[in-house]
Amino acid sequence: MGKNKLERFEENLTFPNLFQVSYEFLQQNTFPLKGKWNSDFFKNNNPIVLELGCGKGEYTVNLAKKYPNKNFIGIDIKGARLWRGCKTSNEDKMGNVAFIRTRIQLIENFFAADEVSEIWITFPDPQLKKPNKRLTCERFLSYYKKIAKNNSIVHLKTDSYELYDYTINEVIAEGKYPVVFHTDDLYASDFYDDVKDVRTFYEQMFLDMGKKITYIQFKLQQ
Ligand SMILES: C[S@@+](CC[C@H](N)C(=O)[O-])C[C@H]1O[C@@H](n2cnc3c(N)ncnc32)[C@H](O)[C@@H]1O
Incomplete structure (x- = not known):
């Protein structure tokens, strides 16, 4: 047990x-x-x-x-x-x-400026009713920018189409945070790197429910 x-x-x-x-x-x-x-x-x-x-x-x-x-x-x-x-x-x-x-x-209590090189956000709560608590809202991105090197890669892997759509179309739109790659159906895409190598506990639950997994890779610019 x-x-x-x-x-x-x-x-x-x-x-x-x-x-x-x-x-x-x-x-x-x-x-x-x-x-x-x-x-x-x-x-x-x-x-x-x-x-x-x-x-x-x-x-x-x-x-x-x-x-x-x-x-x-x-x-x-x-x-x-x-x-x-x-x-x-x-x-x-x-x-x-x-x-x-x-x-x-x-997070800025734990890291100094430029101390971080890359960030993974894996299956965060989509916070559908509280945009200000989403881990990809501008408020959270501003925390990350305080500790990450310029052009650090951020990976967002989520089953939530709403969070994917919000992140692509509302937060990182207009080139403010350059998108390296995005897909609303990761496992149907040709894209291959670490994002397909690891499945988290929540990811496996969502896959078992038949949900599609979305993925965005973008750059944090100061
Ligand atoms: C849906 S779970 C996903 C966990 C894991 N990434 C996975 O894919 O299996 C979301 C996780 O984010 C954590 N979390 C949510 N908001 C947080 C916050 N503001 N600070 C720290 N952890 C948070 C929760 O405790 C929870 O473990």
Whole structure:
């Protein structure tokens, strides 16, 4: 039987690559690894890739295995889900993986300007009634721009046609954020790269329901 939530929270405290600090801590202190992830934690100069709303962290863990010369950090507010990625990355002794339990709105407390090179957004809640909470709305993109290098790639993989359509036609329209590729039916498209290599927990549920998966790759420009 799987571990229950409390057991996972307990074990989360033992993972050296999981960071969880309170909002109050962030109000009064600078997060110790802000601007220092590579020098003080990963101990290399490799690019840092984020997975936002990572849940169990499938992209974080699987891409980290595929790309040992990149560093991957998964971010989610739910500790019981993060436990899965933490457990696997520790069991497999993966030095290029970390997780942060926090709200994505607080991301600039954890990273300095230009510290991040690429961002994956995997099956976020589409927030159909609250556009201001969508992970691709201008408010969230402005958080990402504060920490990402100019021209960093953002990947949005979602089952929500509404979120796909909103992102393409309302947010990144008019060339403000150049689109590299987009499709409203990923698995029917010829496009092939990491986006087809990993299926997340939610993705598999949506595929089992017969839903199409959409994908947008665009650039964050300052
Ligand atoms: C639908 S789940 C997808 C999880 C995973 N990416 C997957 O595909 O299986 C959305 C995830 O985003 C997280 N999330 C939503 N809003 C968030 C926020 N503002 N900050 C941090 N995590 C958030 C939720 O906790 C949840 O794990």
